[in-house]
Amino acid sequence: MKMLINSPETVVADALRGLAAAHPELDVDVDRGVVVRRDARDGGRVGLVSGGGSGHEPLHAGFVGYGMLSAACPGEVFTSPVPDQMLRAAQAVEAGQGVLFVVKNYTGDVLNFQMAAELAEDDGVRVEQVLVNDDVAVTDSLYTAGRRGTGATLFVEKIAGAAAEEGAPLEQVAALARRVNESSRTFGVALSACSTPAKGGPTFDLPDGEMELGVGIHGEPGRERRAMMPAREIAEVAVGAVLEELVEVAPADAPVLALVNGMGATPLLELYGFHAEVVRLLEARGVAVARALVGNYVTSLDMAGCSVTLCRADAETLRLWDAPVQTAALRWGR
Amino acid sequence: MKMLINSPETVVADALRGLAAAHPELDVDVDRGVVVRRDARDGGRVGLVSGGGSGHEPLHAGFVGYGMLSAACPGEVFTSPVPDQMLRAAQAVEAGQGVLFVVKNYTGDVLNFQMAAELAEDDGVRVEQVLVNDDVAVTDSLYTAGRRGTGATLFVEKIAGAAAEEGAPLEQVAALARRVNESSRTFGVALSACSTPAKGGPTFDLPDGEMELGVGIHGEPGRERRAMMPAREIAEVAVGAVLEELVEVAPADAPVLALVNGMGATPLLELYGFHAEVVRLLEARGVAVARALVGNYVTSLDMAGCSVTLCRADAETLRLWDAPVQTAALRWGR
Numbered sequence: 001m002k003m004l005i006n007s008p009e010t011v012v013a014d015a016l017r018g019l020a021a022a023h024p025e026l027d028v029d030v031d032r033g034v035v036v037r038r039d040a041r042d043g044g045r046v047g048l049v050s051g052g053g054s055g056h057e058p059l060h061a062g063f064v065g066y067g068m069l070s071a072a073c074p075g076e077v078f079t080s081p082v083p084d085q086m087l088r089a090a091q092a093v094e095a096g097q098g099v100l101f102v103v104k105n106y107t108g109d110v111l112n113f114q115m116a117a118e119l120a121e122d123d124g125v126r127v128e129q130v131l132v133n134d135d136v137a138v139t140d141s142l143y144t145a146g147r148r149g150t151g152a153t154l155f156v157e158k159i160a161g162a163a164a165e166e167g168a169p170l171e172q173v174a175a176l177a178r179r180v181n182e183s184s185r186t187f188g189v190a191l192s193a194c195s196t197p198a199k200g201g202p203t204f205d206l207p208d209g210e211m212e213l214g215v216g217i218h219g220e221p222g223r224e225r226r227a228m229m230p231a232r233e234i235a236e237v238a239v240g241a242v243l244e245e246l247v248e249v250a251p252a253d254a255p256v257l258a259l260v261n262g263m264g265a266t267p268l269l270e271l272y273g274f275h276a277e278v279v280r281l282l283e284a285r286g287v288a289v290a291r292a293l294v295g296n297y298v299t300s301l302d303m304a305g306c307s308v309t310l311c312r313a314d315a316e317t318l319r320l321w322d323a324p325v326q327t328a329a330l331r332w333g334r
Numbered sequence: 335m336k337m338l339i340n341s342p343e344t345v346v347a348d349a350l351r352g353l354a355a356a357h358p359e360l361d362v363d364v365d366r367g368v369v370v371r372r373d374a375r376d377g378g379r380v381g382l383v384s385g386g387g388s389g390h391e392p393l394h395a396g397f398v399g400y401g402m403l404s405a406a407c408p409g410e411v412f413t414s415p416v417p418d419q420m421l422r423a424a425q426a427v428e429a430g431q432g433v434l435f436v437v438k439n440y441t442g443d444v445l446n447f448q449m450a451a452e453l454a455e456d457d458g459v460r461v462e463q464v465l466v467n468d469d470v471a472v473t474d475s476l477y478t479a480g481r482r483g484t485g486a487t488l489f490v491e492k493i494a495g496a497a498a499e500e501g502a503p504l505e506q507v508a509a510l511a512r513r514v515n516e517s518s519r520t521f522g523v524a525l526s527a528c529s530t531p532a533k534g535g536p537t538f539d540l541p542d543g544e545m546e547l548g549v550g551i552h553g554e555p556g557r558e559r560r561a562m563m564p565a566r567e568i569a570e571v572a573v574g575a576v577l578e579e580l581v582e583v584a585p586a587d588a589p590v591l592a593l594v595n596g597m598g599a600t601p602l603l604e605l606y607g608f609h610a611e612v613v614r615l616l617e618a619r620g621v622a623v624a625r626a627l628v629g630n631y632v633t634s635l636d637m638a639g640c641s642v643t644l645c646r647a648d649a650e651t652l653r654l655w656d657a658p659v660q661t662a663a664l665r666w667g668r
Binding site: 010 | 337341345348356388389392404410457525526542562566568598599608610613623633636638639640660666
């Protein structure tokens with residue numbers, strides 16, 4: 001597998017050097033693996049910190065900036081960052097109002113963020129945590145007890161980030177983040193496996209003509225293998241699976257935020273075509289799409305495929321979704 | 335080759351339906367293949383129209399909006415749009431100040447835009463054209479006499495679009511667009527071939543362990559095949575090739591706009607690492623990077639690889655680069 005890298009060992013550090021060069025508004029500590037918005041402590045707001053294994057870019061470092069994350073901690077590829085990274089991030093963004101950790105539900109991340117929270121509390125930083133677990137495909141998986149955390153992370157970080165930017169207190173930002181997570185569900189599909197630099201080739205076998213329904217963002221197995229289907233039928237499976245679990249969160253007639261997210265190697269041309277099918281299916285079921293986002297946001301290196309995330313919205317979450325955001329990967333309204 | 339599509343015949347129309355659903359600020363004529371910003375005629379500005387074969391998304395439709403293109407005409411995959419599309423686009427955006435066609439240098443596009451320009455002039459619309467031909471890899475290619483038009487298209491559309499938004503007259507917008515094109519050079523590298531929906535598989539053979547230096551955005555042959563190299567060595571070839579031809583445009587000590595552009599399937603993690611190498615090389619040669627953009631902007635479906643575009647900037651082009659832009663794929667400052 002050919003990759004545009006210097007060596008598997010330096011992939012993450014090299015990317016952080018590039019991030020620093022391209023985004024002078026970010027304070028990038030390449031050696032320690034911490035990315036902080038330079039104005040994180042101005043204004044005395046709640047700090048929003050996230051992180052996780054690398055390989056899902058632009059998540060999370062691409063979402064650091066005005067109206068979204070205060071800091072991100074990238075781990076090695078598909079490997080949790082260590083507690084010291086989250087602790088440093090918390091200290092760098094703490095402005096007297098406490099810090100919210102946004103944690104995707106993978107065992108390593110959960111343990112390390114928990115340890116970092118305890119260390120930060122010892123250091124006098126008030127910490128709340130929100131666990132993102134939106135992936136309906138499977139309960140319990142390769143690296144996860146319970147549902148995996150995937151596309152909803154973007155909704156949680158954007159909406160909670162907007163609230164923090166407005167000066168909401170920690171408890172309110174945390175409660176909002178939990179509400180967004182509980183209102184969100186995701187289903188992913190892989191048309192090809194991804195290749196990690198360390199392995200140098202595909203992380204799993206996906207035969208010609210088959211796809212993985214319900215795949216995780218590290219290539220974890222989903223619900224089933226099936227022969228390739230047209231986009232409209234794949235959309236039916238994905239939207240059906242998401243809506244089935246989305247009805248648990250009231251109200252069932254609320255409009256949704258929709259994310260049609262590319263896993264990395266699927267052309268934008270195809271993602272937009274897929275989005276058309278998703279919208280058609282939602283409209284047929286009486287679900288109004290209040291806002292939509294189509295593109296590569298929570299990726300799996302060079303995996304081909306996509307995921308659909310829906311989030312039941314209300315007036316407050318819609319307003320915060322629309323609020324200005326200025327990050328490397330998500331920008332509007334300012 | 336597995337694709338997230340309904341059928342090869344409907345790929346472009348399906349994507350346009352999705353674009354329309356995701357971006358209500360765009361007026362998308364799916365049947366005729368014309369994408370227009372709804373406020374194109376407000377304010378009596380020069381209209382900026384571009385287009386070309388599909389498969390390079392977000393180029394061009396993703397650049398339609400405030401401060402950039404007034405309209406885009408997507409052709410079938412890797413196939414020029416027809417003159418009727420450009421004519422309709424010109425008519426839709428004409429507000430008494432004339433229209434500039436931004437044309438990438440491929441034989442089909444050049445002929446069809448020329449015919450559309452004549453039809454539009456017959457219809458009373460004043461038309462200027464700028465030919466984008468920035469790719470230094472080869473002179474004459476599979477679909478091109480002279481240099482191919484690639485990454486610089488983004489610089490031309492952004493900077494000329496900002497001037498049009500400010501109310502600059504047609505001759506001035508056209509002269510600026512030509513100046514940006516002449517100040518820009520690009521070199522691309524493929525690590526894998528792309529697959530078109532019509533062919534259903536790779537458009538050319540690229541053996542394991544080899545790469546194509548100087549590839550075109552349709553997979554056209556470049557300068558040479560070579561065994562895979564580390565990112566830092568690939569960057570040396572690309573930056574060297576670009577700088578060699580960039581010295582032709584004065585002044586040689588001007589800072590540059592840098593675009594490290596993904597071809598589609600190369601992870602953002604790798605693109606940022608590659609960007610670090612590009613910046614390192616430029617600094618070593620005394621070339622200051624005034625602004626940088628890293629991501630998938632001028633793609634080749636699912637090709638793995640990247641291109642480097644540099645544009646010698648001056649105070650005016652820098653100011654217009656920084657000016658607000660609000661499109662599906664490029665947004666800042668507003």
